[in-house]
Amino acid sequence: MRRSALFSWLQAAPLALVLAVFLVVPMAMIVVVSFFDYSAFSLIPDFIFTNYQEAFGSAVTWRTFGKTLWFAGITWAITFAIGFWLAYYLAFIVQGEVTRTVLFVLCTVPFWTSNLIRMIAWVPFLGRNGLMNSALLGMGAIDQPLEFLLFSDFAVILAFVHLYTLFMVVPIFNTMMRIDRRLLEAARDAGAGFWQTLWCVILPLCKPGIGIGSIFVIVLVMGDFATVRLMSGGQSASVGLMISNQIGLMQYPAAAANAVGLLVMVLLLMAAILRAIDIRREL
Amino acid sequence: MQASVELIGVTKRYGPAAVAVDDISLAIPSGSYCCLLGPSGCGKTSTLRMIAGHEEISEGDVLIGGTNVTDLPPVARGTAMMFQSYALFPHLTALENVAFGLRMRGVAKAERLRQAGEFLELVQLGSMKGRLPSQLSGGQQQRVALARALITHPKVLLLDEPLSALDPFLRTQMREELKRLQRELGITFIHVTHGQEEAMALSDIAVVMQNGRIAQAAPPREIFEKPASAFVARFIGGHNVVALPEGRFAVRTDRCRLGPAGQMPGHVSAIEYQGAAVRVVVATANGQTAEALLPDTLFHAAPIEPGAAVTLGWDAADAHPLPDAA
Numbered sequence: 010m011r012r013s014a015l016f017s018w019l020q021a022a023p024l025a026l027v028l029a030v031f032l033v034v035p036m037a038m039i040v041v042v043s044f045f046d047y048s049a050f051s052l053i054p055d056f057i058f059t060n061y062q063e064a065f066g067s068a069v070t071w072r073t074f075g076k077t078l079w080f081a082g083i084t085w086a087i088t089f090a091i092g093f094w095l096a097y098y099l100a101f102i103v104q105g106e107v108t109r110t111v112l113f114v115l116c117t118v119p120f121w122t123s124n125l126i127r128m129i130a131w132v133p134f135l136g137r138n139g140l141m142n143s144a145l146l147g148m149g150a151i152d153q154p155l156e157f158l159l160f161s162d163f164a165v166i167l168a169f170v171h172l173y174t175l176f177m178v179v180p181i182f183n184t185m186m187r188i189d190r191r192l193l194e195a196a197r198d199a200g201a202g203f204w205q206t207l208w209c210v211i212l213p214l215c216k217p218g219i220g221i222g223s224i225f226v227i228v229l230v231m232g233d234f235a236t237v238r239l240m241s242g243g244q245s246a247s248v249g250l251m252i253s254n255q256i257g258l259m260q261y262p263a264a265a266a267n268a269v270g271l272l273v274m275v276l277l278l279m280a281a282i283l284r285a286i287d288i289r290r291e292l
Numbered sequence: 293m294q295a296s297v298e299l300i301g302v303t304k305r306y307g308p309a310a311v312a313v314d315d316i317s318l319a320i321p322s323g324s325y326c327c328l329l330g331p332s333g334c335g336k337t338s339t340l341r342m343i344a345g346h347e348e349i350s351e352g353d354v355l356i357g358g359t360n361v362t363d364l365p366p367v368a369r370g371t372a373m374m375f376q377s378y379a380l381f382p383h384l385t386a387l388e389n390v391a392f393g394l395r396m397r398g399v400a401k402a403e404r405l406r407q408a409g410e411f412l413e414l415v416q417l418g419s420m421k422g423r424l425p426s427q428l429s430g431g432q433q434q435r436v437a438l439a440r441a442l443i444t445h446p447k448v449l450l451l452d453e454p455l456s457a458l459d460p461f462l463r464t465q466m467r468e469e470l471k472r473l474q475r476e477l478g479i480t481f482i483h484v485t486h487g488q489e490e491a492m493a494l495s496d497i498a499v500v501m502q503n504g505r506i507a508q509a510a511p512p513r514e515i516f517e518k519p520a521s522a523f524v525a526r527f528i529g530g531h532n533v534v535a536l537p538e539g540r541f542a543v544r545t546d547r548c549r550l551g552p553a554g555q556m557p558g559h560v561s562a563i564e565y566q567g568a569a570v571r572v573v574v575a576t577a578n579g580q581t582a583e584a585l586l587p588d589t590l591f592h593a594a595p596i597e598p599g600a601a602v603t604l605g606w607d608a609a610d611a612h613p614l615p616d617a618a
Contacts, residue, residue, distance in 0.1 A: 200367035
């Protein structure tokens with residue numbers, strides 16, 4: 010009995026060790042540092058609440074958190090709308106395994122290059138003298154270049170949607186593929202039309218996939234700083250960007266305090282999603 | 293009597309060369325229990341699905357209650373289908389599953405749940421209302437599926453191999469219950485099965501299918517006593533198909549006997565004890581095999597061993613002539 014207990018501990022040890030070294034310890038460090046004092050050049054070990062007071066006493070921080078949530082919310086809504094229908098098309102409309110696989114791989118092609126390059130690729134397209142504006146001007150649809158296309162919230166969200174829609178497609182597609190096709194027939198037999206089948210059968214059965222996709226997208230957007238910096242041209246802010254700037258200024262304890270704040274916020278969001286949707290079925 | 297379900301020259305093609313159902317015509321009187329019977333791939337399920345409206349009809353027409361429903365969706369046909377693996381909605385409780393059809397028709401929640409409760413009572417599952425399908429046994433799931441199909445008061449209930457997933461004991465029990473429900477509700481049941489025993493036990497009309505065509509459609513007794521072809525005789529079971537100089541005949545195995553005189557001399561190649569009867573297989577010199585199903589008392593009065601020389605015989609009146617073609 011004791012022997013087998015020891016064995017179980019040993020079996021669990023490698024994963025526990027990895028999680029401890031790469032997850033728990035760094036997080037603990039961040040929490041510890043968030044209570045440190047700092048000067049322009051050094052960290053001063055201490056236990057003070059100044060970092061939190063400065064961070065969360067300032068309206069700018071709250072506005073930045075709000076803005077980050079706003080980005081996450083809009084990006085979530087758009088990636089969900091696109092991702093759901095893409096997955097629906099792949100799972101229910103496309104006939105044949107081969108076609109489906111080819112189309113699915115096609116969806117992942119953009120992931121063969123780095124995020125940064127995919128973002129930068131938008132610049133010559135959306136810029137003041139970019140392809141989009143030239144085309145619209147050439148067609149006579151507008152007589153002045155559209156300014157909002159690049160270095161704006163529009164550009165940030167466009168990039169987010171471009172980068173992260175696949176994270177919504179894949180889990181939803183997976184759950185859809187597991188739906189027994191006879192259920193759709195049974196629904197039709199019971200008199201359900203297209204929207205009724207969608208609402209009463211497909212959507213409830215896709216919930217775990219939607220939950221997982223939502224977690225991916227929200228976590229990725231909440232922690233992002235590169236996309237916001239690049240696509241807003243420095244005109245918009247996110248918590249990630251704020252933290253990144255503070256690190257640039259060597260204000261590690263301040264950055265850590267913000268990071269803890271962000272972590273709490275993301276955990277609360279995850280808790281809300283997991284409360285609404287049971288994703289265990291999918292794991 | 294008005295034909296409740298009528299198929300006129302119905303054909304189903306999957307691609308130019310693959311014909312699943314080949315120009316079949318059939319009239320099923322209203323309020324009757326009809327079994328579509330045949331080996332797998334004979335087109336019985338395709339036929340059922342075409343009646344249900346889940347399969348497009350390549351050619352021909354389906355009439356239900358005198359109305360041509362060929363191009364109508366299932367809900368407009370007045371049919372309801374019970375699927376082979378039940379196809380219950382896994383995220384809905386038994387009660388909600390049963391109420392689904394009413395929900396789709398916009399019946400208010402309280403009303404549809406009340407009616408669904410009554411239908412669950414009808415299939416004796418009143419106490420399982422709140423369970424999810426995964427929490428029900430196979431037999432219980434099937435009752436839920438049955439209640440779900442019946443709640444919209446269909447004129448025709450279509451059952452796709454409803455009993456094949458059940459163990460033999462439950463199967464017999466469920467069979468009785470299906471028959472009882474059909475009698476009580478008075479609606480037409482069309483039941484697809486590959487078990488001849490099931491078809492004989494249940495049907496008013498049994499339709500034996502072979503390669504997308506109807507081999508014979510008749511009351512089960514007629515099929516058993518006068519099989520239309522060698523295929524039907526073999527498929528329905530309990531028959532010897534023998535070739536004699538006068539032609540081909542189907543002879544019921546329980547009408548065969550072993551004796552000094554008879555039509556088929558040979559030797560015993562196998563003996564199988566079956567309780568009330570003993571099955572004796574006789575192989576003749578010209579390579580035919582036939583069997584006699586002997587009452588156990590008769591067999592035990594004069595037991596024989598495999599290898600013994602015997603002659604299989606029957607009364608001339610028991611030989612049912614078959615057409616020469618296979």
